[in-house]
Amino acid sequence: MWLSRVLRFTPFDGVDFLDIIDFVVLGVGGFLIGVMRAGFGGGIGVVAVPVLALAVPAKSALGLVLPLSLATDVISARYYWGHWVGDHVKALMPGMVLGILIGAGILDIVPEVWFRRMLGALACIFAVLQALRDRVLVNVKPPGPWMRFGVGVTLGVVSTLVSAGGVILMLYLLPQGLVGRTFVGTAWIFGIALNLLKLTPYIFLGLINFQSLVMDVWMLPVLFLGAAVGLFLNRRLSPVWFNRSVLVLVLGIGLKLMLS
Numbered sequence: 546m547w548l549s550r551v552l553r554f555t556p557f558d559g560v561d562f563l564d565i566i567d568f569v570v571l572g573v574g575g576f577l578i579g580v581m582r583a584g585f586g587g588g589i590g591v592v593a594v595p596v597l598a599l600a601v602p603a604k605s606a607l608g609l610v611l612p613l614s615l616a617t618d619v620i621s622a623r624y625y626w627g628h629w630v631g632d633h634v635k636a637l638m639p640g641m642v643l644g645i646l647i648g649a650g651i652l653d654i655v656p657e658v659w660f661r662r663m664l665g666a667l668a669c670i671f672a673v674l675q676a677l678r679d680r681v682l683v684n685v686k687p688p689g690p691w692m693r694f695g696v697g698v699t700l701g702v703v704s705t706l707v708s709a710g711g712v713i714l715m716l717y718l719l720p721q722g723l724v725g726r727t728f729v730g731t732a733w734i735f736g737i738a739l740n741l742l743k744l745t746p747y748i749f750l751g752l753i754n755f756q757s758l759v760m761d762v763w764m765l766p767v768l769f770l771g772a773a774v775g776l777f778l779n780r781r782l783s784p785v786w787f788n789r790s791v792l793v794l795v796l797g798i799g800l801k802l803m804l805s
Contacts, residue, residue: 568763570600571609575764578613579620579771580778594708595668595798601760603661603802604652608752610708611740612761613768618737620772628730633721634738637697642742644701649746651706664707665802671712672795704739705746711736 574597597606655663696717704710714735718728747753 567600570596571760571764572767574600574606574609575613575767576771576774578610579617579768579773580775592795595664595795595802598661598664598802599798602657603664604657604750604752605757606664607652607708608747608754608757609760609764611743611747611753612758613764614708614736615740616761616765616768617772618733618740620769621733621776624776625726625730625733628726629734630721630727630731631734633718633731634735636693637700637717637735638738640694640697640699641701641704641739644698644703645705645739645742645746646701647698648702648705649750651702652746652750652752661805662803665799665804667703667707667709668795668799668802671707671709672799674712674716700735701739701742705743710739 574593577596578593593610594603594606597609601609652660696713700710700713700717703713711732714732718731744753
């Protein structure tokens with residue numbers, strides 16, 4: 546099995562065609578994490594987790610994404626440091642903590658086969674939401690205190706289950722009037738808060754362990770490359786067009802996971 550070769554640090558010793566496909570899938574997932582987290586502040590789970598679930602168990606994909614996302618946060622810290630509105634994080638924090646606890650409880654009881662199908666279904670739903678985001682936002686107004694708590698809970702649950710909190714976060718942040726680096730920087734600091742809060746339940750559930758960290762190390766080079774590409778695209782490419790460019794990929798992978 547390809548995983549055993551990874552753990553022996555000899556990934557190219559007797560690798561067959563399927564092993565190569567798995568490593569390519571992991572590489573693509575790592576690259577997309579770097580691009581989306583460093584360049585566009587979120588949306589990682591919508592793409593990267595379903596991609597990685599093609600090569601590893603769906604729950605294990607969550608454990609792979611979290612350390613890589615934190616690594617990307619470090620890479621992009623200099624570019625976004627100080628370019629955020631901290632009041633938004635404080636407003637959603639209580640709900641986020643509760644949502645992460647709820648999401649961890651669901652992860653603990655849902656069987657892998659059903660979680661895989663749920664991941665595929667949510668990937669399709671969130672991909673469609675990304676495509677319709679501008680139309681939805683026409684009627685969205687900045688939420689009040691109780692609504693912010695609900696948004697925080699939803700953000701925590703979704704981020705914990707599928708690392709796709711970026712979709713919910715965008716629907717919250719866009720009506721706030723943030724623009725440019727401040728908008729992406731605020732999304733970036735939200736991601737750090739969510740990732741740090743998820744570390745303990747993920748470790749407790751066994752999603753982050755020695756095996757997952759070894760695979761993360763193998764993915765770091767493409768992660769760094771993706772982060773560099775993401776920062777480059779942030780200055781030159783509209784996030785709207787980038788999201789549209791990956792929509793078909795997400796829908797295709799989501800349908801495959803639902804039917805597998």
